[in-house]
Amino acid sequence: MRKLIAGIILGTALLCGTKAHAQYNREYFFWVGRSCMMNNDYQEAIRTLNTLLRFDEDAFEGYFLRGIAKYNLDDLLGAEDDFSTAIRLNPVYTQAYTYRAITRSRLGNYDDALQDFREAIELRPDLPGPYYSRGVTRLLNQQFKEAIDDFDKFIRQENKVADAFICRGLSYLHLKDTTRAYENFNTAIRTNRENPNGYNRRGGLHLQQEQYKEAEADFNKAIECDSAYLLSYFNRALVYNATNRPMQALADFDKVIQLDSTNSLTYFNRAMLRTQIGDYNHALEDYDKVALYSPNNVLVYYNRAGVYAQLGEIERAVEDYTSAIKLYPDFANAYIYRGRLRELLRDPQGAKEDRSIAQRKIAEYRSRLNDSTYSIYADTTQRFDRLLSFDSKFAGGSFDRITGHNGGHEEMRLLPLFKFTLMRPDSVPAAKPYHLQRVDDFKKRIGNEYLTLSCRESNIAPDTLVMLDKQYVQELNASNPAWTVLFERAVTQSLIKQYTNSVSTYSSAIELNPSNPFLYLNRSTTRAEMIDFISSIDNSYQRITIDSDPANRLNNNSKRTYSYDEAVADLNKAVKLFPDFAYAYYNRANLLALSGSLPEAFEDYTKAISLNPAFAEAYYNRGIIQLFMKDTRKGCLDLSKAGELGITEAYEVLKRYASLDN
Missing domain, CATH: 1.25.40.10 (Tetratricopeptide repeat domain)
Known part of the structure; x- marks a missing residue:
């Protein structure tokens, strides 16, 4: 009924003249838009505000409200664009700076977010809100001392907000100051005794210090405050397990699974616990x-x-x-x-x-x-039968990720590296316009009908690969090793994931033929795959997110970092030996992107495209990193080109950005 009445009002308004509409009904649209948002009907709010903005393109408040609606629909790029338009139309709009900063913080763009907070605070230094939000951003950016300073300023004006004490406590905790962390968690609890997060944070600190009785009391209280907050049950299960009460621990894990039936970490812990008791x-x-x-x-x-x-x-x-x-x-x-x-x-x-x-x-x-x-x-x-904390999650072992903050778009992935691999000839796609005689000559020199240059996974059966590998071993043992046979064996070793041996075999081939760029290309790819695979096992678990408060999504700083320097050095050598080899620039761009060097990756993708104007994968990946660098329009143009050239995944990504054209 509410929507029907709103429709009648809007229909009547549209029958009036344009000038009368803009002058008389402007407040109606604001009122309807605000009402929709108060009722959490954000899509209807956007439709209403779209109508307003068609008649009044300078209504900066309309863009601001639409930005909030988009933010609540997780259209963060669309929200950022609307807040930017509001700021352009009204350069002293404090709230627009604040909300754009919050949006940019969620996108992982901390530098620009902090600049927006500076603008907001300079415009209205008396407002406490921007200090709190900037503190959260600094906490996420691991600027812990600066975050504490912001929370101090906020608390001086607003000392009844429990989350501010929790965030300040987390900042002290990451500075290894557990005493002050306790003090802040205690204050948060005194400030709001109905907030489960305060008890969970303090309980987590007790658990970390093996103070199980105190931890259990806190988790019990958290459950009393919110019986559907699964983190409380999970943490209490860890306490029960540590104090030899397996049946109670199992009951709490059961409750977590009841609340979240796809929580693999809880299934994993429950499986280990059941194993320990013989079930x-x-x-x-x-x-x-x-x-x-x-x-x-x-x-x-x-x-x-x-x-x-x-x-x-x-x-x-x-x-x-x-x-x-x-x-x-x-x-x-x-x-x-x-x-x-x-x-x-x-x-x-x-x-x-x-x-x-x-x-x-x-x-x-x-x-x-x-x-x-x-x-x-x-x-x-190492043993692998201990229970894991909720600050953990199974990590993926795939190579198609960009490290660092990805703005919440974990599903957007880079297309993989090109390498010489083995594939059935009838499955290799028809030749693309990009033709390199030097590649053809190399394949002819190797003389292997399965050998092809591709970024796709091999479709040769594992048993066949193992058989081929044994065949190459016999050839190498029968005579002086030829670099061609060494190369072929290195390829099979890589495909069966014997990365260390594969790198060593490539190195032996390079010693015999140090001027061949393709040997460096494949050794680089194998090194990169090995490092990525090692990282997925070495850090088998990483922090997962369950809280809506961004302060609770702080990444675990204990995660080991891995260097692709050797792999990049191989590609530098390949480029030097073969400056017109587009695939070498493409691969180097991928590794630079994985290392977080997005501008440098952009340059290499651009070079690859200049050498091969029909390089669909390079357009796609360049589009992806431009989205990560917040250059949405150019990123979408590159993805559009990739789609034209046959990369169907490009259209799936473009769908998520269609709302930017509204």
Whole structure:
């Protein structure tokens, strides 16, 4: 009925003359727009404000309100654009600066957000709100001392806002000042005894310091305040587990799953807990759920294999250890336990091979103890059956990510690297306009009908790849190694994820033929894939987000960073040897983007496109990074071009930005 009345009002208004409408009905539209937003009907608010703005393009308040509506619909880029228009029409509009800053903060664009906060505070230094919001942004940007200063200024004017004390406490916590963190969490609780977040934060600090009685009391109180806040149940389950009360811990995990049936971390923890108490069949059901939601995580298969072994299902345990090894061929523990099971299956040769491989992996780890890149080999002494905190999540192992803040668009991914790989000839797409005689000559010199230059995954069966690898080993043992055979074996080693060995084999080929750019290209790709895969296992878990307050989405600063410097150096060499090789610039752009150097990546994509004007993948990736750099219009133009050239994923991304044209 409310919408019907609003429609009648709007219809009547449109029957009036344009001037009368603009002068007389302007407040009606504001009133209807505000009413819709108060009722959380943001789409109807946008439609109403669109009508207003068609008649009055200078109504800066209309753009501001529409920006708020878009923000609440998670159209952050659209909201930013509307706030920018409001500021252009009214350069002293304090609220527009504040809300654009908040939007930019959510997009991860902290520098511009902080500049907007400066503008807002200079215009109205007496308003407390911008200090709080800027403090949250600085907290997210890990400027902890500056964040504390902002929260101090806010609290001097507004000392009844519990979240301000919580955020200040988090800032002190990240500065390792647990005493002041406690003080602030205590003050937050005294300020608002009905806010579960204060109890959860203080309880989390008690849990971290193994003060289980105090932690449990806080989580109990948090649940009393909000019986649907799953973080409270999850944390209390950790307390119960740490104090040897498994059945109560299981009950709390059950409650979390009841509230969030796709929470893979809770299934994972419940599976480990069920395993510890001997409830193996239910543990298997939980691991099956985890495998469904996180199919590329090696620890799922590794832990499930242990459960199968306990149940006497040795063959299935071996299958799971094999799956773990396929995902991570350098996983020494998996070889050790699979070898023991193969003994039980009366496969002494297989057991011997597994023991030999495990010993070699351990030796490799020990030889690289001072090389942080290879620290993952430490899995040979690490246990994987401890419960994990809610500050954790299974990380993906895919190479198609951009590191750092991505503005909430995790689903937007870079298309992968180009490399010489093996594919069935009948599956290779028809030749593109970009033709390089030097590439054809190289393929002819190798003489392998499967060899092609592509960014797609190989469709050669794993068993066939292993057979080919063994064939190349025989050829290398039969005579003096030719660089061509070394190259072919390095390709197969990479495809079966023997990254370390593959890099070594490429290096041997390069020693014999140091002027070949394609050897550097493939070694670079293998190094990058190895580092990315290692990072996905070394940091098997990373912080997840469940809170709406942006301060609670602070990234875990303990995550190891990985350098693509060696991979980039190989591409620098390839470019020097073959300056017209568009794929080398494209690959280097990808690695620069993954390292967070987006402007430099943009330059390399542009160079690749200048060499190959029909380079669809380069248009797509350049479009993606321009979206990340907030140049939406040019980014969408590049994506449009990529779509024209056959990249269907481009249209999926463009759909998310169609509202920017409103």
